[in-house]
Amino acid sequence: MRKGTFAKLFSVASAVALAGTLVWPLAPRTAHADRGVVDLWKAIKPLTTIASAMNTGAHPDDEHSAMLAYLSLGKGVDTFSIIANRGEGGQNEIGSELGNALGIIRTRELQEASKVTNVTLGILSEAINDPIYDFGFSKSPDETLAKWGEQVVYERLIRKIRELRPDVVIPAFLNEPSTHGHHRAINVITVKAFKDAADPSVFPEHLKNGLRPWQPKKLYVPADEKDYTVRVPIGEYDEVYGASYQQLGEESRFMHKSQGMGRHYDEGPSFNYYKLEQSTVPSKARETDFFEGIAYTFDDLAREVAGKPGGEKLARELRTLQKDADDVIAAYPGFADVAREVHDMLSDVQRALTVVQEAKLDEETRADLTHRLKVKERQLYTASAEALSLVAKVRPETGELVAGQTTTVKVTAYNGGQVPLKDVSLKLNVPEGWRAKPLGATSFDQVGYNQTVTAAYEVEVPKDAPLFQPYLPPSITADVSYKAFGSTAVSRVVPSDAVAVLPPFSLSLDPGAAVLNTLKPQEPISVKVTVKNYQPGAAEADISLDVPAGWSVEPKASPLAFASKGETKSVAFTVKPSAAVKSGTYTVTAVARAGAKESRHGAQVIHYPHIGTTYYVQPAELMIQAFDLKVPEGLKVGYVSSGFDNIDQYLKQVGVNVTLLSAKDIESGDLSQYDTIVLGIRAYGFRPELISSNARLLKYVENGGNLVVQYHKPEDKWKPELAPYPITIGTPLIEWRVTDEQSKVTMLAPEHPIFTAPNKITEEDWNGWIQDRSAYNPSQWGKEYVELIANGDPGEKEFTGTFLTAKYGKGTYTYSSLVWYREIPALVPGAIRLFVNMVSLKP
Structure with missing residues (x-):
């Protein structure tokens, strides 16, 4: 897999991070230069701690980027950023997209920003036109929660806390009158969720679905230097990264280009301040960091477990993992040496998982240890690929598909390191109902230095495949599994750009919205329909407009012939309202018919260098507002x-x-x-x-x-x-x-x-x-x-x-x-x- 592309979560809707499951990247990655030993350090640092922290916010760019960079990149803490909506109500400083199209841009920017700081991202808004929508500025958390649906947003936040099980929770804002109502609302529900996430009677359906309650240990809120519990030294300079954590945080903020974010900071001391609001462990007025009194290392975890029934054997396993983590760090920056220690630790983690399942533990302790070990297994997969210089890719023949189409997808694995990879398997994952047929070998005994292996798959998209939804996980992914130093690791890779099922004929209307002056109802409305053929090869379609009752359109239909995929043609129509048209809103819909196929949607291509290519599929409609003017x-x-x-x-x-x-x-x-x-x-x-x-x-x-x-x-x-x-x-x-x-x-x-x-x-x-x-x-x-x-x-x-x-x-x-x-x-x-x-x- 391409270095640094997995072990980040971009969960959108489905429950993830449950005990026993793997969390994989759910967004395509844009091309960035690999940074060798820097990326290796970024991958192995998380092996040194079992602690976790969650930052909650309302919009893309609300994340406390410098603090997240300090925790994730500096301390190796498993760090989460949970954002409520997708910023649909904001302005756009890089283009003309607004509303849902802007939400798609800001989502991709947020995903890319999270990759910079190695942060696991979760977004509570799950779909286009979701209830948790950025409806614009609000002065009140009550108004915000009423419009979002308080129970809807609260259930999703509780679910994220129970899925990810953070030790520390930190809302990005305070609930104070001078703050945006969306920000205040997230503070309100985060503070409330601190205890409710541990209460099985709160959203009991979670437990029925296998998601256990979880009690975070501490809740911190933003503070200032006059009254704080913890100050985070974001101005500390990290020699490996060649930057301070404040500068690294701003590197991620520069990804929010549609909002004009990102600033240049000079080197030097700087701090973020936080105040302890609630805690389930003993606390002090001043703390050295968020994790005082909380198990931070495997040794800390071993001490907690040792006193439990059957815990001594498990404690020995955890102390072994502590030594393993120390050995990995000591081996840095030797790639092959790090890889050997990583795979030794991977074997020990997998053995510890077996011991946990066999030990006579209470179910809460078993669930907690299983979760933490699964997180470590996933992080070891990342570290393995970095240390072995494995570069895996999934390469669709085309990212623009239509229902019923057959295409070819290739999965490749390149070994850039000195350690031979054995028993290499290249597996393509497709949605339920799709068919992926191997066209040749998918397993290889060994891949040596500077060698690439490829597996080709014939992929058939079902005829009833739904159209592309930009907030769902990628439809196509690949798993590359391999053995090194006696243990097997798995890397998941996603295409560099979105793979989308698009309408066979994408329709757009010009104008996209129109005024009908009721003082001049006899004036016709000229409508141009632009059609793009997404079907492979030549195609023909009849283009027409559905107009309101009593209205007329000329011509009734217009045939178009396309010589190849991607060809675009236009046809002009004249729409005449009824003579008795009244003030109100009317809709005209463009339709393309080709035999049994019918298209009534357009696919807006959204492409910017920093976020790659994605699509916004929406009905091909012209809204007409009639009034006197x-x-x-x-x-x-x-x-x-x-x-x-x-x-x-x-x-x-x-x-x-x-x-x-x-x-x-x-x-x-x-x-x-x-x-x-x-x-x-x-x-x-x-x-x-x-x-x-x-x-x-x-x-x-x-x-x-x-x-x-x-x-x-x-x-x-x-x-x-x-x-x-x-x-x-x-x-x-x-x-x-x-x-x-x-x-x-x-x-x-x-x-x-x-x-x-x-x-x-x-x-x-x-x-x-x-x-x-x-x-x-x-x-x-x-x-x-x-x-x-x-x-x-x-x-x-x-x-x-x-x-x-x-x-x-x-x-x-x-x-x-x-x-x-x-x-x-x-x-x-x-x-x-x-x-x-x-x-x-x-x-």
């Missing part, structure tokens, strides 16, 4: 995109003439040609030319232009004086936003043109908003501004600076913290009507 003729808008929104596309769709402005346009172009210029969210932070050209923008307003500025954070280089009259953004940011999308909005200046022309804005236009009302509201502003609305979360003071507008010279300057970038792509009628009004203001 007036748009001035000839309205010309210049849009300055920050890369975080696509509002310009929707303005074009409703009939606005929109031009995306380049840096050159802003710095030296003729701005007077535009009736309105719109700055996208956080534009000053991501379009550097705006700062130096701000005087030009204000001059544009002064000369009669209409400038619309969407919300900014202070760190986006925002300064109050960028506006014609000062605007100061409120801090801390958490206190200056409205998260209840259905909160009451009062129009403070109902006769202002923004509310009257060309569309009359009423209370109904504030209905149906999604996720939030506003973010990063101003706390102070010049008296020159008109306060357009008052709005706040229930029970809190209302903000009146959310929507500000002022005359400046001959023109108008408007600053809005309303979350247009979410509302307009969701086709919220009132948001679109109001935005059109805002960009239609006349001098």
Whole structure:
């Protein structure tokens, strides 16, 4: 197997890590350079301790990366990161994907980040559109748990604790009012689960399924240097890794590219602080580390076991394992010497497992020892492959499959070390219902230095195979087993990219969402359907649209012929609504029919170098929102995109003439040609030319232009004086936003043109908003501004600076913290009507 690719857990849905089972990697690995002796050290360090720790958080990037790096890479502790959701509600700093597609990206980033720190990852959200969804910012843990389903998220957390059996549990956040409600919710359930995970009456179905209760020994929460129990020296420099643990943690955080994470830290002392909240073992006000009073080594475990009935023999076995672990470390960095000691220890672990099963122990002690020894066996498999320089790969002929297809998959094993590998077996694992037929030898007597062996399999995908689900474990894996120094080890490998069952014809519609103006119901809607053939070889299909009752479409169907797999073709349709169309939401679905095969889905390819390739399969639908909308003729808008929104596309769709402005346009172009210029969210932070050209923008307003500025954070280089009259953004940011999308909005200046022309804005236009009302509201502003609305979360003071507008010279300057970038792509009628009004203001 490729070095360092196994012994990490990416569990998604199924119960794992039960006694007697192996935990394997459940996500494809991107290509990174092997680091020789560094990776070897990373593999053998965990053999020195039997301790474990779990860090819980809400979103990808919540993990305490530096602390995890210290525990896992520095101390060798079996370390877990359990994250609730997949970050679907956030922004995307590397592309245009939002919602579920963004959740897929952030999941893969989280998986890759966990590999850097050698951390076992678990995610409580199990599927696309799972109840545990990132629904956006929340101020309340109660709201969060209500939306997630408190029992749903709690059961999954308890299950993870019982599966992984951590000695120490550490929530990433405190339950305090200044913290995101999602973060607070995870603290609440983690603190509660500390004792409930040991109570068999809490989710008793777990025990029926073979999952025993588990009591962690200690619960720590984040603290500071004034009041703490343990301080973690994340600034310690590790000579083997050539970095401090803080730097290693940031190396993992740099994988969260869609969130712009990762910082560069200099070398030097630094600490994370934690306070002991609950404990089942004696504790002190100050502790040297998390594991004081907890068995940390095999010798510690032997002392605990020795006094139990039948425990002395078992204690001798554990003391042998302690010596084995010491011998492995002493053999470093000699690869062959380490391999010999690793396989000696593997034999001893397997013998100890037999002794545990035969000993007259109470069931809880037996389960605990079995679990810890199985963890060690798995870690020894990792260490063996590293020490022997075994590189195993599984290579599908193609990663893009369709139901009923037959393909070839090869499994290879390369020996880069000096120790011959004996009795090598290459086994391909496929889902139930699939068929994997060997096309030749799969077992080999011996593989020597610099030799590769290959086993080829013919794989048949069943005709009823379900379409790809990105959060399930990989559909295809391979096991490479081999013998060295008298004991057998197994390595599991996954493909470098996702292997996906895709629709035979992938369909995408342009536009993906559309506005139907009920003031002009006779206007047809042009729809382009792009079809990609995923079937091997040539194929033909009839493409059509399913439209609402009473609507018509031309042509009725259009045949397409494809010469080969991967070929893409498009066909145009004209959809005509019924004459009596009313306001509401309508759906148009694209369909491809080829004999008995029918496709109604599209496969969005998601590819970035740091996460590889994966897919988002979803229904091929066009959502049409029908409502009345007036748009001035000839309205010309210049849009300055920050890369975080696509509002310009929707303005074009409703009939606005929109031009995306380049840096050159802003710095030296003729701005007077535009009736309105719109700055996208956080534009000053991501379009550097705006700062130096701000005087030009204000001059544009002064000369009669209409400038619309969407919300900014202070760190986006925002300064109050960028506006014609000062605007100061409120801090801390958490206190200056409205998260209840259905909160009451009062129009403070109902006769202002923004509310009257060309569309009359009423209370109904504030209905149906999604996720939030506003973010990063101003706390102070010049008296020159008109306060357009008052709005706040229930029970809190209302903000009146959310929507500000002022005359400046001959023109108008408007600053809005309303979350247009979410509302307009969701086709919220009132948001679109109001935005059109805002960009239609006349001098």
